[in-house]
Amino acid sequence: MMDPDVVKMVHGAGGVEMQKFIKNYILKYLSGSGAEVPLEFLDDSSVYNGVVLKSDTYTVKPIFFPGSDIGRLAVAGSVNDMLMIGAEPKALAMGLVIEEGFPFNDLERILESVSKTASEAGVYVITGDTKVVEKGALDKIIINMSGIGFRHRYLDHNIGVVAKYRGGVDFRWLLDRNIRPGDKIILTGYIGDHAIALLSVREGVGFKIDIESDASPLNEIVDKALEVGGVVAMKDPTRGGLANLLNEWSDKSGYGIKIYEDKIPIRDEVRAACGYLGLDPLELGNEGKAVIAVVGEKAEEVLDAIRGTELGRHAEIIGEVTDEYKFVVMETVIGGRRIVPQPIGDPVPRIC
Amino acid sequence: MGLDLKDILKLYRDPILARRIVDKIWEYSKKVDKVMIMHVCGTHEWTITHYGIRSLLPDNIEVRAGPGCPVCILPAQDIDSIIKLALDEDLTVLSYGDVSRAKGGSGYSLEDSKALGFDLKIVYSIQDAYEIALSNKDRKFIFFGVGFDTTAPSTAYMILKGVPDNLIFLSSYRYVPPSIGYIIQAEDIMVDGIINPGHSSTVTGMAPYRKYFESKPIPMVFSGFEPIDVLISIYMILRQIISGEYRMENEYSRSVTWDGNVKAMNTLFKVFKLLDGLWRGIGVIDGSGFEFKDEFRNINARYLYDLEYPNKDSHMPSGCRCADIIKGKITPIECPLYMKMCRPDKPIGPCMVSIEGTCRIWAEHMILSKAGET
Amino acid sequence: MCLGYPGKIIEINGDYAKVDFGGGVIKDNIIISLVDAKVGEYVIVHAGYAIQVLDEEEAIETIKLWREYFEKAGDI
Numbered sequence: 112m113m114d115p116d117v118v119k120m121v122h123g124a125g126g127v128e129m130q131k132f133i134k135n136y137i138l139k140y141l142s143g144s145g146a147e148v149p150l151e152f153l154d155d156s157s158v159y160n161g162v163v164l165k166s167d168t169y170t171v172k173p174i175f176f177p178g179s180d181i182g183r184l185a186v187a188g189s190v191n192d193m194l195m196i197g198a199e200p201k202a203l204a205m206g207l208v209i210e211e212g213f214p215f216n217d218l219e220r221i222l223e224s225v226s227k228t229a230s231e232a233g234v235y236v237i238t239g240d241t242k243v244v245e246k247g248a249l250d251k252i253i254i255n256m257s258g259i260g261f262r263h264r265y266l267d268h269n270i271g272v273v274a275k276y277r278g279g280v281d282f283r284w285l286l287d288r289n290i291r292p293g294d295k296i297i298l299t300g301y302i303g304d305h306a307i308a309l310l311s312v313r314e315g316v317g318f319k320i321d322i323e324s325d326a327s328p329l330n331e332i333v334d335k336a337l338e339v340g341g342v343v344a345m346k347d348p349t350r351g352g353l354a355n356l357l358n359e360w361s362d363k364s365g366y367g368i369k370i371y372e373d374k375i376p377i378r379d380e381v382r383a384a385c386g387y388l389g390l391d392p393l394e395l396g397n398e399g400k401a402v403i404a405v406v407g408e409k410a411e412e413v414l415d416a417i418r419g420t421e422l423g424r425h426a427e428i429i430g431e432v433t434d435e436y437k438f439v440v441m442e443t444v445i446g447g448r449r450i451v452p453q454p455i456g457d458p459v460p461r462i463c
Numbered sequence: 464m465g466l467d468l469k470d471i472l473k474l475y476r477d478p479i480l481a482r483r484i485v486d487k488i489w490e491y492s493k494k495v496d497k498v499m500i501m502h503v504c505g506t507h508e509w510t511i512t513h514y515g516i517r518s519l520l521p522d523n524i525e526v527r528a529g530p531g532c533p534v535c536i537l538p539a540q541d542i543d544s545i546i547k548l549a550l551d552e553d554l555t556v557l558s559y560g561d562v563s564r565a566k567g568g569s570g571y572s573l574e575d576s577k578a579l580g581f582d583l584k585i586v587y588s589i590q591d592a593y594e595i596a597l598s599n600k601d602r603k604f605i606f607f608g609v610g611f612d613t614t615a616p617s618t619a620y621m622i623l624k625g626v627p628d629n630l631i632f633l634s635s636y637r638y639v640p641p642s643i644g645y646i647i648q649a650e651d652i653m654v655d656g657i658i659n660p661g662h663s664s665t666v667t668g669m670a671p672y673r674k675y676f677e678s679k680p681i682p683m684v685f686s687g688f689e690p691i692d693v694l695i696s697i698y699m700i701l702r703q704i705i706s707g708e709y710r711m712e713n714e715y716s717r718s719v720t721w722d723g724n725v726k727a728m729n730t731l732f733k734v735f736k737l738l739d740g741l742w743r744g745i746g747v748i749d750g751s752g753f754e755f756k757d758e759f760r761n762i763n764a765r766y767l768y769d770l771e772y773p774n775k776d777s778h779m780p781s782g783c784r785c786a787d788i789i790k791g792k793i794t795p796i797e798c799p800l801y802m803k804m805c806r807p808d809k810p811i812g813p814c815m816v817s818i819e820g821t822c823r824i825w826a827e828h829m830i831l832s833k834a835g836e837t
Numbered sequence: 838m839c840l841g842y843p844g845k846i847i848e849i850n851g852d853y854a855k856v857d858f859g860g861g862v863i864k865d866n867i868i869i870s871l872v873d874a875k876v877g878e879y880v881i882v883h884a885g886y887a888i889q890v891l892d893e894e895e896a897i898e899t900i901k902l903w904r905e906y907f908e909k910a911g912d913i
Contacts, residue, residue, distance in 0.1 A: 117578045315557070315586040315595055319863040379469065380860030387842035387858045387882060388587065389509075389561075445481035445690045447515025450827050456574070459560025460587050462610055462884045463505035463532045463839055466897060468843055468859050468879065474900045483907040506840050533839075559884065588885020590853075590866045610884065613839035617868055617886040624852070662839040665881065665889045688841070695903060717896040718841075718881055718889050727871040727888065 124456040125350025125396070147283070148196065153359075154286050155192040155346060156260070163198035165189055166257040168206075174251055175220070177308040178323025179398070182224035185256040187398055188349065190232040190328045195345040195401065197269070197285040197337070198260035200232060200330075205239035206255035211246045221252070232328035234258065265337035272340030276406040282343075288363040289343045292434040295410035296368065297403040299332055299417055300325070300425040302353055303381040306395035306458070311384070316460055320380055327399035332423045335416040341409030347401050351454045354393040356402055357439045358453040360432075368439045370430030370451070389461035393441075394454040404432065475689030484694040485519045491701040492521040499791055500524070500700055502658035503531030503643060505817075506688050512824065514690040526697065528821050530642055530789050531660060533610045533635075534565045535817040536742040538773035541635045542567030545607055548633075548768055549581035555599075557592040557630075558607045560585045565609075566816060573607070589617045596630040605764055608634040613663045615753055616727040619734035622759060633764040636753035637740050639663045644675035645748045646790060653791040656682035656700035658693070661715040666731075668723025669711055680709040687715035734759060741773040744785040744813040783812035788821050795822040802826060841883040843891050846876050856882060 122132040133153065142151040148158035156165040169185040186203065193200040205225065209218070229236060263269075266285075274280045282289050305324040310316055329347070336342050348356045353375070357368045377392050385392050399422060405413045410428055417423035439451040474480075492498075502508065508528045511517060517526060530536050542565055549556050556573060563573040563585060577583045582602075586592045589606065596604045608618050615636040622632070639660060646654060659672065664685050676683055682703035686696035696714045703709055713719055731753075740752020754772070755763040764770060783805070784798040795801045795814070805811035807826045814820035844856035846869070854869035868886035880887035 119575050119578045121574065315584050315591045319861070319865065321861050378860065380862050383859035383862040387840075387844065387862070387864070389506075389840045391513075441515070443513070443515045443690075444476055445478050445514050445516075445694075446485075446519065447690075448518040449512055449515035452827070456564070459563065459585055461505075461534075461561035461840060462559045462614055463534055463561060466893070468845060471893070471896055472843075474897070477904075480904055480907060483910070487907060487910055504839070509840075587864075588866070588868075590868060590885055594866075611839060613841070613888060614884050616871060616888075617884055620868060620871060620886070660839065662841040662881070662883055662888060665841070691900070691903075716899055717892045724871060724889055726873075730871060 121456040125355055126454040126456050128455060148286065152286060152288070155195040156198065158196070158284060161262065163193050163196065163260040164257070165192045166255065167192060168253060168255045170250070170253050171309070172250065173312055174217070176312050176324060179308075179326040180221060180224050181252065181254055182221035183228045184326045184398055185254040186225055186228035186232060186234075187326045187328045189256040189258045190234060190330070191347045191401070193258055193260040194329055194333045195285065195347055197263050197266040197345070199263045200234050200258050200260040202259055203229065203234050203236045204257045205236045206257075207239070207241045208249060208253040209241065209243050210249050210251050211243055213251055228328065232330055263333070263337055265334065265340070269337040269340040269342050272409060273343055273406055276341065276408050285342060285344050287344055287346060287360050290360050290364045290366060290404045290432045291343070292366055292432050293407045294343055294404045294432040295407050295428050296370065296430045296432070297405060297410065297414055297417065298353070298376065298427055298429045299329070299401045299403065299423045301376045301378050301381070302348065302397055302400060303377060303385065303392045303395040305398045306352070307381050307384050310388075316388070318384065320384060322378070322380055325397055325399035327422055329399065329401050329422065331420045332401060332417055335420055335423075336403055336413050339409060339413045339416045341406045341413060342403055343406060344404040345401050348397045350396050350457070352392075352394045352396055353402065354391070354439070354451050354454050357451065360404070361437065361439050364432070365437060367433045367436040368430060369433050369435075370439070370441050372441050372443045374427050374429045376425045376427050390458045393451060394458045407431070472689065475687070475691045477691060480691055481694060484691070484698055488524065488694070488698055488701060489521050491698070491705060492524050494705050495523065495701065497523045498525070498655045498701065498704060499653055500526045500656045500658060500697060501529040501646065501654045501791060502526060502686075503529040503639070503646070504658075504660040504663070505532035505534070506662070507531070507658060507660065507686065507693060508824070510688050510690055510693050516690060516693055520697070524697065524701070527791060528824060529646055530742055530745050532817055533614070533637060534561050535813045535820060536637065536744065537562070537565050537609055537635050538741045538743050538776075539566070539568035540771055540773040541633065542573065543569060544770045545605065545633055546571075546573060546576045546581070548764065548770065549605065550579060552603065552768070553581070554603050554605045555582040555584060556607060557584050557586050557595060557604055559609065562607055562609045589621045593621055593626060593630070596627045600627070600629055602629065604630045606630060606632050608632050608636050611637055611639050611663050612731065613666050615735060616666060616731045619730045622734050622762065623730065626762065631762050631764045631767060632755070633770070634735065634753055634755055636735065637742065638737055638751045638753060640667060640671040640675065641748050641751040642742065643672060644678075645745070647675055647679050647681050649790050651790070651792050654681070655704060656684070658696050658700070659683055659685040661685060661687050661692075661719060664715070664723065665718045666724045666727050669713065669719065669721050670723070672711060676711050682709050683711045685711070685713045685715050685719045687718065738772070739774070741776060743776060745789055746776060746786060747774060780811045785812040785814040785822075788814050795825040798822070839883050841881045841888060843879050843881050845879050846874055849876055854887065856880065856887075
């Protein structure tokens with residue numbers, strides 16, 4: 112049999128395999144820019160000469176799903192990635208690749224959604240490109256959404272607060288590697304909504320559930336958190352979910368993270384769907400949540416500020432950074448402890 | 464009763480009750496030497512791992528995973544066969560999600576090999592597979608039948624009901640009771656008690672286990688899948704060991720009965736016959752492999768395409784002692800490959816490949832217990 | 838070995854049932870023919886079919902007994 116030494120779905124699934132792929136292929140050829148936050152940091156965005164730059168490409172099946180669509184996803188996703196390192200997103204560039212035969216009706220729905228979400232996030236699409244490919248060359252539509260942003264108006268104040276409690280800091284942006292023992296971890300709301308909403312309409316697996324994708328720009332949450340100050344890192348738990356995010360933080364910082372199962376906000380219906388399909392909510396992707404590491408002393412205050420926002424009402428402190436070990440550990444509801452491994456690929460329903 | 468499902472489940476995840484049972488397990492652990500309890504179920508392992516049950520147990524009480532995950536014991540040949548067939552015959556493979564990730568003999572799973580050009584669709588159930596085949600009559604489909612006596616009846620049921628003629632099947636189903644017999648009848652067995660698989664036993668009933676139990680009595684508890692169920696089962700096994708009276712006990716009485724689900728078993732044996740079955744990493748176990756009866760040749764891919772019936776583990780990596788580990792004869796550290804050539808990030812044997820494999824669990828759990836000591 | 842999850846039967850149509858796994862998570866093509874179950878009862882579902890009726894009373898009764906048992910055991 113031919114050896115499938117080719118790109119596989121798992122290389123884009125946001126877990127261990129994707130990280131290996133990026134290191135072995137992308138970074139092999141494309142590192143060494145000398146940018147302030149370069150590609151090789153593998154953070155949510157990069158920084159060059161004070162400009163925050165992000166590129167993200169969206170493909171989702173189906174393109175319209177409960178509560179959202181590929182257009183909203185693209186804007187929210189790109190905007191959030193810029194917000195997460197401490198930027199205010201300013202402008203977007205949109206690349207459309209469309210399959211021949213795609214209905215104008217659907218295209219308009221997507222564009223309307225792009226426009227509406229962009230205005231929620233306070234950004235405009237100011238440039239772009241469209242290509243049409245032959246029928247069958249891709250499935251309906253792919254959107255690339257790139258963006259630029261600038262240093263958040265509260266970022267220096269925020270880092271000043273961190274410096275006060277840590278006795279100085281060695282970073283200018285909110286990077287994954289910044290977390291230190293004693294930092295508290297805030298999750299801004301229910302996890303799993305997006306992945307479960309999407310799964311519920313997938314062929315072969317579908318089920319009925321009254322839930323919507325959480326895809327949303329997180330500007331307000333970030334503004335409020337940075338205004339209080341003390342935030343050391345932020346990241347949105349998209350592909351690979353909370354489990355992937357916390358493992359990335361742990362890997363890049365060299366510290367461990369302890370989380371408490373009973374503190375993690377999960378809706379009953381997401382729990383039930385995970386129960387019967389055999390999925391782990393920690394591995395489910397989200398598109399409108401942030402995980403925020405804050406110096407311990409300011410955690411409660413930042414939490415209150417986040418809870419005061421529309422999207423952050425259900426925020427919780429779910430754990431803390433520790434130097435007891437170098438990986439992610441969860442204290443379970445019955446008082447046991449388990450390692451939270453980095454997911455390998457997209458979660459799939461299991462029989463065993 | 465007025466209690467919601469959520470409330471019932473809560474009772475079986477109660478931290479206070481868990482603490483009380485754990486205390487009792489610790490008390491009992493002082494009255495015994497080393498005890499090795501084997502469970503044989505992927506979902507038990509999931510519960511044990513997910514709730515961190517091992518971290519709550521005393522050092523001399525070990526819970527080890529036996530040959531209980533249909534995905535891990537699935538013969539590599541069958542994975543390779545279905546991949547080749549799908550490519551040669553342009554079939555769409557319909558598979559359960561976890562099955563699609565099991566590695567074949569060449570080291571590639573269905574999910575990996577999909578990149579070579581065949582179509583793979585993940586389904587939750589046989590009916591989902593049926594519906595996909597029915598609404599795409601211009602395509603040909605093959606359903607990969609993997610699982611135990613728990614899963615196979617649904618396939619049998621759909622086949623008896625009638626399936627579209629663009630849907631064929633490959634059966635790698637296995638029958639669990641003989642595998643438990645294999646474990647307890649092994650001469651060099653080191654297992655002190657068995658947690659029996661609750662959902663398989665829900666279908667088969669407790670009855671098929673009697674002959675194995677009588678041939679060599681050993682504490683045997685049929686267990687449910689909530690953390691409290693598993694803790695109680697560990698407690699029950701210790702209680703039997705201390706009293707010296709070995710029994711078949713039913714912890715999962717809300718679902719398991721002596722006779723099981725007779726309707727499901729009858730349906731199962733209308734469609735399938737039992738042959739000797741290969742369990743990856745273990746070997747051939749007599750009368751443990753479900754194959755379609757002759758009258759179902761028209762939907763049996765193995766017959767239609769003359770696919771090899773797996774009868775030897777030709778793909779077991781050399782030096783790998785997974786079989787001995789599964790039997791409880793040795794611990795993972797006694798395997799020459801463990802944590803050297805065979806690691807969680809570069810697994811060789813099935814015990815390390817699967818997240819439910821004993822070696823994988825040891826590799827990850829040892830890190831955790833070390834962390835606990837500091 | 839086998840993932841099974843309890844859900845409540847909310848409707849039966851011939852061989853299939855609509856089952857609610859909690860929170861309104863509903864799968865409507867669960868094979869129900871291999872058990873004798875009625876609307877309102879709980880079933881344990883594995884890979885899309887009901888493998889058994891969950892004995893609700895037994896579930897509540899046994900956990901109650903165990904709770905009492907371990908409470909007493911703790912006192913000694």
